[in-house]
Amino acid sequence: MxxxxxxxxxxxxxxxxxxxxxxxxxxxxxxxxxxxxxxxxxxxxxxxxxxxxxxxxxxxxxxxxxxxxxxxxxxxxxxxxxxxxxxxxxxxxxxxxxxxxxxxxxxxxxxxxxxxxxxxxxTAYEGAAKDLVPHLYKEGISNTLLIGPPKSGKTTLLRDLVRSVSNGLHGIEAQRVGLIDERSEIAAVLDGSPQHDVGLRTDVMADCPKSEGMMMMIRSMSPELLAVDEIGHEEDVKSLREAIHAGVGIVCTVHGQALDEVKNRPILSSLFEEKVFDSYVLLIPRQRSGDIQMIYDKHFRLIKTLTRRNANEVDRSDIxxxxxxxxxxxxx
Missing domain, CATH: 3.30.450.90 (Beta-Lactamase)
Structure with missing residues (x-):
């Protein structure tokens, strides 16, 4: 077989x-x-x-x-x-x-x-966010931007972060999470049912544009934390601001090779200038010892470097x- x-x-x-x-x-x-x-x-x-x-x-x-x-x-x-x-x-x-x-x-x-x-x-790698969660938690998960190139594990990390917050894992208090899954990659909803474990207190808006989904989720489900994958459009930025003004925390991802590169993008630059995010996590993939996660504060100061060894994953290589x-x- x-x-x-x-x-x-x-x-x-x-x-x-x-x-x-x-x-x-x-x-x-x-x-x-x-x-x-x-x-x-x-x-x-x-x-x-x-x-x-x-x-x-x-x-x-x-x-x-x-x-x-x-x-x-x-x-x-x-x-x-x-x-x-x-x-x-x-x-x-x-x-x-x-x-x-x-x-x-x-x-x-x-x-x-x-x-x-x-x-x-x-393949869901449960525990991918275990070491990261304590560094993002301050009476709730801080507004966080996950940055990394394709195949760096952004979506995997976001999924496990959502699950951890929703279930109150790794020593934190559980929160209601609203997940906007525009391309159905995070929860993989099939016939209304998430195929991935995204937590007990997570509500999923699947196959919906991010900007509209965030507003719908805030109005209908009153989340404490919003999770969104791959922001990059002007409408996304506007909706993120609306979410913050409504008192909702945000965790999202963006494609990028370096923090400075993302900061200089015209559409996203205002979010950096306004210090919308409290934490930035830069993912560097394909290190022989594991993936590197560099955590920066809202002033772009490096505060922690984590190495996530791939104990439950296929070995990675930089070749x-x-x-x-x-x-x-x-x-x-």
């Missing part, structure tokens, strides 16, 4: 299920993505390598079978998700889509003739990606 997550294994085309059964569990440990491209070999993506399944070609029939499985044979039922370019599976896994896009009045209407699928394997073919004993 394959060591793939059962929610993923059961929606794969039958022939691909058979192909996966040939591989040992150690060959699939730490799998992050399965990329399926029409008339090509599937690609298995890990944190620092890529494996090609040379003994299998993903055909048009396989594509139709897979599409039927992930949509439960009703593409129209998932029309909105298709328009957004992904489908959420049970267990919080996501399938990204690529193909021909049809538009209407300048907006994406649908993705047709799908040529590529990207299955992103969801460039390499490509490995199944069945070979060396990199090629």
């Amino acid at each position: 394959s060591m793939l997550k059962p929610e993923i294994f059961r929606v794969l085309p039958k022939k691909l299920q058979t192909a996966f059964k040939k591989y040992r569990s150690d060959q699939l440990r730490g799998l992050e993505e399965i990329r399926l491209r029409l008339n090509k070999c599937p690609e298995l993506v890990f944190s620092h390598k890529s494996l090609m399944m040379n003994d299998f070609i993903f055909t048009e029939n396989d594509s139709k079978e897979f599409l039927g499985q992930i949509s439960q044979h009703s593409v129209y039922r998932l029309e909105d998700e298709f328009r957004n370019g992904y489908i959420t599976l049970s267990g919080g896994h996501r399938v990204g889509l690529a193909g021909k896009v049809s538009t209407e009045k300048g907006r994406v209407k649908a993705i047709t003739h799908i040529s590529s699928f990207n299955i992103r394997v969801a 460039d990606p390499v490509y490995v073919h199944m069945g070979r004993n060396r990199y090629s």
Whole structure:
């Protein structure tokens, strides 16, 4: 039996299920993505390598079978998700889509003739925020901005921070959390139910624009803390200000390589000038000993450096990606 997550294994085309059964569990440990491209070999993506399944070609029939499985044979039922370019599976896994896009009045209407699928394997790392929480807590979680480049673990850290605050873990008092999950990456809501554990006192607004979702959450659910992923638009900044004026704490993430880089962005600069955030956490990924989390105060002074070793994760590496073919004993 394959060591793939059962929610993923059961929606794969039958022939691909058979192909996966040939591989040992150690060959699939730490799998992050399965990329399926029409008339090509599937690609298995890990944190620092890529494996090609040379003994299998993903055909048009396989594509139709897979599409039927992930949509439960009703593409129209998932029309909105298709328009957004992904489908959420049970267990919080996501399938990204690529193909021909049809538009209407300048907006994406649908993705047709799908040529590529990207299955992103969801893994919740409980405890990711354990060492960070005490440094952010002052009669409640301080207004915090998590900064990091892609794949630095921002969303993973935010999810566990939400869970910790919502459940009152790591020596802090529990709070009501309003989570705005615009792309359904944090809670991975499926049919109204979060597939990831985001805590007992967390209310989720899924598949909703961040700026609107924050205002809706404040009006309807009276959260003590708002959590938002990937701010970056003028409307997001305006809503963050409204939340703070309403007495609601905020924790959000933003893409960035360095604190100064983010400070100098025109759309975000006012938030820094007004000292909206009490804490800044800079994530530096792919260190051999683990991920580095540098904590700055509201005056941009470094107050703490944490190293999060990946005890429960696939080992990370700072080497460039390499490509490995199944069945070979060396990199090629």
